[in-house]
Amino acid sequence: MKKENVIQAKNLTKKFGDFTAVDAITFEVGQGEIFGFLGANGAGKTTAMKMLIGISIPTSGAAEVANFDVFTQAEEIKKNIGYMSQKFALYDDLTVKENITFYGGIYGLSRERIKEKRCQLVEELGLQEVVDELVSSLPLGWKQKLAFSVALLHEPKIIFLDEPTGGVDPITRRQFWEMIYKTANDGTTVFVTTHYMDEAEYCDRVSIMVNGKIEALDTPKKLKEQFEAETMNDVFLKLARSPSPALPKGKGEINSNLNEYELKKSSPLGR
Amino acid sequence: MSITISNISKSYKEVNALNNISFEVKKGELFGLIGPDGAGKTTLFRILTTLLIADEGEATVAGFDVVNDYKSIRNHVGYMPGRFSLYQDLTVEENLNFFATIFGTTIEENYDLIKDIYVQIEPFKNRRAGKLSGGMKQKLALSCALIHKPKVLFLDEPTTGVDPVSRKEFWEMLKRLQQKGITILVSTPYMDEAALCDRIALIQDGKILEIDTPEEIVKHYPKTLYNVRANKMYELIENLKGYEHQYSVYPFGEFVHYSDTRADFDPEALKQYLEAKKLTDIIIEITEPTIEDTFMELAK
Structure with missing residues (x-):
């Protein structure tokens, strides 16, 4: 059974001045797949992800996300994907209910549909008691689970998760992954970055970026065979300990920090 | 004992951040405080570094009381907070010089202590701290926390959001510092880092769940x-x-x-x-x- 690809990237490249943050990456992600996007700090993950979610225009190459072109149809991409990051996911000074209503509205859901979705979501997550509380008062783990559900409100074909579980307690981290499994099982593609290597094992396929290039891409099992490693952590340590000098890496991170600033400034759709 | 904590409690309005916490850290020990966000780790660090006063209980650091002898403690501890707290608009070298001067010392005087770490960022010593990458900021912050040769080093989540390679390097640096006789209290949400500590305290919701060596702690697991x-x-x-x-x-x-x-x-x-x-x-x-x-x- 051949499944449709929801992401296709070919030689996708992003340069900042004379520095190449993302260097001709080529890969595909299928429908319902859990795709792990790994790399050291500054390897170019965030920059690559920003191109795929339509908030950063590539320098060259080509990519389609949810059948829309990243160069010409960025707005369509934003409408058809979900995005959640550890740093910015929900509005702390709005209540649980207000956040759901707000994002439902942004994604163009009808009032009725928002209400329906809200009831369903509050029940599924067991948030009945805190529905009128400010999001800032929720424990981090609850916030992350809520943010994940909110990013799925408009039933996107694909959801991008940027380090969704950083700092979250181990039990909640696993509940979060169970939500990811369920989402993928329902046919939504999950594109996820993480620094927890045990989570890399949960992915159907994993790519590892080093200095802007995808240096490895396969199932966790095959990667472990290929690199003769016991765990994904060992695979990562073997690959990502690159011999290159610190300078380009540093530059890359500065650029990605600048982009984060742009990301926060940009429209709520570009969460 | 390098750190003693007895019956420390701290609340913020309705939130019980720390609930009757007691433990000790031996001289020269690498002690890990392991727990998720919101467990109370940062509150405890602030109390021990004299930046916050506990509601109840007592604590000493390097033999000094955290309330009565707070000035002495500040001269004898290094503190690297979770959030990057150096001066973003000073260069790498200016930051280090600034902290050395504050503590009445010079970079040269204690250079051997920070050498291993500082050489990695020295090529960028004229770059502003705000323009450094995450890994380099971390190394600069550690250098600044060490420049006055502290007896006790407090590191609050130094590796959060850091990739596995940089995390591994950071722990290797900590091991070398420990060999130089510095007591280290480090917090982390990464459970795999716990195994690298001499002893650990598992903390959640302001309570200590368990304190022991990593080897003993796993033996307490009750099931097959x-x-x-x-x-x-x-x-x-x-x-x-x-x-x-x-x-x-x-x-x-x-x-x-x-x-x-x-x-x-x-x-x-x-x-x-x-x-x-x-x-x-x-x-x-x-x-x-x-x-x-x-x-x-x-x-x-």
Whole structure:
């Protein structure tokens, strides 16, 4: 059974001045797949992800996300994907209910549909008691689970998760992954970055970026065979300990920090 | 003892950040405070570094009382907060010089202590701190926290959000500092880093769940633990959770960690149950519990 690809990237490249943050990456992600996007700090993950979610225009190459072109149809991409990051996911000074209503509205859901979705979501997550509380008062783990559900409100074909579980307690981290499994099982593609290597094992396929290039891409099992490693952590340590000098890496991170600033400034759709 | 903490409590309005915490850190020990966001780790660090006063209880650091002798403590400890707290608009070298001067010393005087770390950022010594990458900021912050040769070093989540390679390097640096006689109290949400400490305290919701060496802590896990694998992860988790005798079901890398309520648990029966659910390629084997398993059991 051949499944449709929801992401296709070919030689996708992003340069900042004379520095190449993302260097001709080529890969595909299928429908319902859990795709792990790994790399050291500054390897170019965030920059690559920003191109795929339509908030950063590539320098060259080509990519389609949810059948829309990243160069010409960025707005369509934003409408058809979900995005959640550890740093910015929900509005702390709005209540649980207000956040759901707000994002439902942004994604163009009808009032009725928002209400329906809200009831369903509050029940599924067991948030009945805190529905009128400010999001800032929720424990981090609850916030992350809520943010994940909110990013799925408009039933996107694909959801991008940027380090969704950083700092979250181990039990909640696993509940979060169970939500990811369920989402993928329902046919939504999950594109996820993480620094927890045990989570890399949960992915159907994993790519590892080093200095802007995808240096490895396969199932966790095959990667472990290929690199003769016991765990994904060992695979990562073997690959990502690159011999290159610190300078380009540093530059890359500065650029990605600048982009984060742009990301926060940009429209709520570009969460 | 390098740090003593007895019956420390601290509340913010309704939130009980620390609830009757007591433990000691020996001289020269690398002690880990392991727990998720919101556990109370930062509050404890602030109390020990004299930036916050506890509601109840007492604590000493390097022999000084955290309330009465706060000025002495500040001269004898290094503190690297979780949030980057150096001057973003000063250069690398200016930051280091600034902290050395504040403590009445010079970079040269204690250079041997920071040399290993500082040489890695020295090529960028004229760059403003705000323009450094995450890994370089971390190294600069550690250099600044060490420049006055502290007796005790406090590191609040130094590796959060840091990739596995940089995390490994950071822990190697800590081990070298420990060999130079510095007592280190470090917090982390990464359970795998716990194994690198001499002793650890597991902390959640302001309470200490357990204090011991990492080896002893995993021995306290009360059940026999099994690795379970099958062809489909999601179905496997769902079906294990639906199994009437399950005690705990947690995804763990490529396996699910499973424990059973019965003392006479037979893996073969579980295998048959899973096969009846149309799962294939089933593997069930005994495995050693990790600190994370123990943490989840204690936090239940």
